[in-house]
Amino acid sequence: MTGPYRCPNCKTNRTRFNRILQQPEAVKLDPKTGDVVESYTNSTPDPFHILYKGPEYRIQCATCGLIEEEKTFLKFGENDY
Structure with missing residues (x-):
């Protein structure tokens, strides 16, 4: 976690x-x-198998249940309104 979150x-x-x-x-x-x-x-995937390249973490709001990438919560946490 590199900054404040907001859902x-x-x-x-x-x-x-x-x-x-x-x-x-x-x-x-x-x-x-x-x-x-x-x-x-x-190191040994099948030629037709694409390895996962998504985010290491996902974040869930413990109030409403929304699950998104961490950067979504961080970006919203930057705004103070």
């Missing part, structure tokens, strides 16, 4: 948030059963 949805919460750590797991599933057929590491 862009409820616009009042500045203190209660949940930080959600995203830990992606690259897998190949069986199309009929949904079972994991293969797990990939960052």
Whole structure:
């Protein structure tokens, strides 16, 4: 957390948030059963498998439940109105 947060949805919460750590797991599933057929590491992905490049954290407002990227809450926290 590099600055003050404010929820862009409820616009009042500045203190209660949940930080959600995203830990992606690259897998190949069986199309009929949904079972994991293969797990990939960052160094050995399948040529047709794009690795996750999203944010490491997502933030949830603990007042209204909105879940967004951290930068959304930080940008709204800059404004003081």
